[in-house]
Amino acid sequence: MLLRNRLGAIAAIAVILSASAFTLAETRYEPKDTRLLLFIALDQARYDYLERFRPAFSGGLKTILDKGVAFSDAHHDHAKTATAAGHATLASGSYPGHSGIIANEWFDRDSKKRMYSFRDSSQPLLTPNSTSGGSSSSSTSSSSGRSPKNLLRTTLGDWLKETSPQSKVFSMSGKDRAAIPMGGKSADAAYWYDGRTGQLITSRYYMREYPSYMKEFHERKIADSYFGKAWKPLSVEAEMYEKMGIQPLDRGVFLWDLPHPLGGASFTPSTGFYSAFYRSPYMDAYLIELARTIVAHESLGKDSHLDILALGFSVLDLVGHDYGPNSPEVLDVLLRLDRNLGDFLEELDEAIGMEHIAIALGGDHGVMIIPEVLQATGVEAKRFATDDVVCYQQAESKLDDRFGEEDWLMRDLYLDYEAIGKRNLRRRDVEDALAEILSQCPSVKKVWTRTELESPTSSSDPFRNMYLHSFHPERSADLFVQLEKYHLNRLFEGTSHGSPYDYDSHVPMMIVVPGVEARGISQRVQTVDLAPTIAALLGIPTPDDLDGVDRSGLMENRGKTTPTN
Numbered sequence: 001m002l003l004r005n006r007l008g009a010i011a012a013i014a015v016i017l018s019a020s021a022f023t024l025a026e027t028r029y030e031p032k033d034t035r036l037l038l039f040i041a042l043d044q045a046r047y048d049y050l051e052r053f054r055p056a057f058s059g060g061l062k063t064i065l066d067k068g069v070a071f072s073d074a075h076h077d078h079a080k081t082a083t084a085a086g087h088a089t090l091a092s093g094s095y096p097g098h099s100g101i102i103a104n105e106w107f108d109r110d111s112k113k114r115m116y117s118f119r120d121s122s123q124p125l126l127t128p129n130s131t132s133g134g135s136s137s138s139s140t141s142s143s144s145g146r147s148p149k150n151l152l153r154t155t156l157g158d159w160l161k162e163t164s165p166q167s168k169v170f171s172m173s174g175k176d177r178a179a180i181p182m183g184g185k186s187a188d189a190a191y192w193y194d195g196r197t198g199q200l201i202t203s204r205y206y207m208r209e210y211p212s213y214m215k216e217f218h219e220r221k222i223a224d225s226y227f228g229k230a231w232k233p234l235s236v237e238a239e240m241y242e243k244m245g246i247q248p249l250d251r252g253v254f255l256w257d258l259p260h261p262l263g264g265a266s267f268t269p270s271t272g273f274y275s276a277f278y279r280s281p282y283m284d285a286y287l288i289e290l291a292r293t294i295v296a297h298e299s300l301g302k303d304s305h306l307d308i309l310a311l312g313f314s315v316l317d318l319v320g321h322d323y324g325p326n327s328p329e330v331l332d333v334l335l336r337l338d339r340n341l342g343d344f345l346e347e348l349d350e351a352i353g354m355e356h357i358a359i360a361l362g363g364d365h366g367v368m369i370i371p372e373v374l375q376a377t378g379v380e381a382k383r384f385a386t387d388d389v390v391c392y393q394q395a396e397s398k399l400d401d402r403f404g405e406e407d408w409l410m411r412d413l414y415l416d417y418e419a420i421g422k423r424n425l426r427r428r429d430v431e432d433a434l435a436e437i438l439s440q441c442p443s444v445k446k447v448w449t450r451t452e453l454e455s456p457t458s459s460s461d462p463f464r465n466m467y468l469h470s471f472h473p474e475r476s477a478d479l480f481v482q483l484e485k486y487h488l489n490r491l492f493e494g495t496s497h498g499s500p501y502d503y504d505s506h507v508p509m510m511i512v513v514p515g516v517e518a519r520g521i522s523q524r525v526q527t528v529d530l531a532p533t534i535a536a537l538l539g540i541p542t543p544d545d546l547d548g549v550d551r552s553g554l555m556e557n558r559g560k561t562t563p564t565n
């Protein structure tokens, strides 16, 4: 019901908003000329990747950089920079605290269980069942369903469908938590990778049964076709390597350098193989093959109704966690994506014409450079060590010392309100006590409490705003730990994201719209601005209560290449 009301409201404001969108493009560009929007998200894309590796690009990423408007200072303005939250932000133009997708998962106080961001047991997975006879059927797997049920805001695709019901919206990614938010609530389909079968699958939310072209696609068993092949890097001149800051890491005797095998020494594709495939650049190629199939069979971009094809490339994240931003592996993932995307754009040019295609590209979050690499350059970086772990583990017993023995924490930093009530305590006093305890831990810069975030204040601390934008009253924990900059909550090796610092918040944001000339915009913008900006450029009405704002005004004076400040 809520959704219907909101959509009704959107329709009511449609006339006003589309009027302003159309004036912007009055002379050279007509939104109705665009038939297909490629909505691309790069998982774990640091802003510097596209700039740093640009000399080595020759395909799709080069086209986007050459033809696009590049926002060089675009940041996520939420503190918990995680995949589900980032993709929902790009698609909805709303902060995670409003979209409800505050993280990849959270603790559900009602059921006292972990809630995965896009789990919905009422919408079982549609598992392809291949038969040796040729045609495949499908069955449902109720072990864990998926849908956008937990997404509390509408998205770009929903806004388009509301104003243009004949438009089609298809979304796909290696990860369900990318594909589902990018498609929104009214997507025709969202597909993601199933690590048990190596297939790209969906859930009952989108369809009862796979269309015949998807059954044929499943029959091709594309992941299996990589069995027996290794991940070999594309060749890059040594001099280029150095220019782009690529430094192979000495990983000791336990891990190989490239080429990497896909899985272990097995004789048939196993889950180990499917997992390794998922973490190789071939996964992105697989996704593009699905995109190709859908464009052909769904005739995307073939009529005057704008369609959206959302592509969430997730390999960069998996590889980036393991090898870090300066690794040959990360470079190779982007080079291969560049080549594959280039081929795909060429085919789309032939089938639809680039003059009818718009592209929006964003990153769901960045990543920290591996702490040991930072240390080598003189940065005071730190990886979690024994003292950090012990300090966290002792926190609850220190609460016992202070207030008496209880199970104070239901899970993570979710306080047990019953225990607090039983002891006749005020919640904020327990929050403050726990914040004080955690503040003593090494690496902790500040602990934010629920009470602090919920209280009105005139504070303009940018971090407070970022934590507030990650905060949802029912879904969030009672405390947030902010680590010192360059301190990483990850043991042993690799790297991660999830902080409010620039290395996690600063991401690429590019828009290619036919008739709008390439330029760089250095004014700071937010990732919540991407969806309303592309919507305005394409004449799609948006809700009037978005967190993001339409930045297409910055793209005026098109044709002039002078950079803005």
Ligand SMILES: [Zn+2]
Binding pocket: 044, 083, 317, 318, 321, 497
């Ligand atoms: Zn990640």
